[in-house]
Amino acid sequence: MKNKPQFNVIYKDYAKLVYNLSLHYLHNTEDAQEATQDVFVKIYQKIEGFNNKSSLKTWIYRITINHCLDVIKSKNRKLRVLFSREYEDNDKIDFDHPGIKIETKEAVEKIMGELNKLPENQKTALILKGIEGLSQKEIASILKIKEKALESLLSRARKNLKKRL
Amino acid sequence: MEKQLLHKEQFSSVEIPDFLLDKIKNKIEQEEKKSSMQTKLLLAAAIITLFVNIGIIGQQKLQSNTEVEAEFNPYTTLNYSYYE
Numbered sequence: 187m188k189n190k191p192q193f194n195v196i197y198k199d200y201a202k203l204v205y206n207l208s209l210h211y212l213h214n215t216e217d218a219q220e221a222t223q224d225v226f227v228k229i230y231q232k233i234e235g236f237n238n239k240s241s242l243k244t245w246i247y248r249i250t251i252n253h254c255l256d257v258i259k260s261k262n263r264k265l266r267v268l269f270s271r272e273y274e275d276n277d278k279i280d281f282d283h284p285g286i287k288i289e290t291k292e293a294v295e296k297i298m299g300e301l302n303k304l305p306e307n308q309k310t311a312l313i314l315k316g317i318e319g320l321s322q323k324e325i326a327s328i329l330k331i332k333e334k335a336l337e338s339l340l341s342r343a344r345k346n347l348k349k350r351l
Numbered sequence: 352m353e354k355q356l357l358h359k360e361q362f363s364s365v366e367i368p369d370f371l372l373d374k375i376k377n378k379i380e381q382e383e384k385k386s387s388m389q390t391k392l393l394l395a396a397a398i399i400t401l402f403v404n405i406g407i408i409g410q411q412k413l414q415s416n417t418e419v420e421a422e423f424n425p426y427t428t429l430n431y432s433y434y435e
Contacts, residue, residue, distance in 0.1 A: 197375070201367045201372075202364065202365075205365065206364055209365060210362075219368065219371060222371060223375050223378055224378075226375045227375065227379055230379050284365050285362045285365040286361060286362060287362070294357075294361050297357050312357065316359070317358075317361075317362055318359070319359040347357075
């Protein structure tokens, strides 16, 4: 394994971020652990090509988000094939998020279930803003959009989520 | 809505399991082995293709030479004089 010392530092600094973000998208420990492994393999393979156009944190956020969205897509595809019918995305999510506080578990589970049915960019904007607590500037940089566009994306996402609840 | 229903305080940060780093390192090593094996296989396939192509071209050349030799050439038989 080349770049071992550098990789260990990155892992120490960002493993928790990647794991928790994966949990917010995938909602269960097993999938989140698998996703964390895959994300760090990607980081290891691509770190040499990383240019400092964005911060390392932003770059890692992007890799994690893209990977989790791919996992969700592939899961939904498998479910559609299995049930050979129009399958509503994440109709039955295997919900086992250890980070949700017990007193709000039921309500949050419901919100997360509805959040999953939103379009990808709306879901991501809400996760980064509401759960990760990132600033508008950071989210705009991760999503590669302008802050104004993010504002309208967030407002659309909130409206959609409100409608679903 | 999201401000009321979905906020950071509803979530506590989850600690990452200790075994995950070893699993990641194993996965990286496996990926490296796989990619080096793929490179070797590609190289071997390229060499085999090259030799096969050389063989085909060689055979075609040989065949065309034989065809040229077998063709009837009327001038080669005119090795006598009419005025003898």
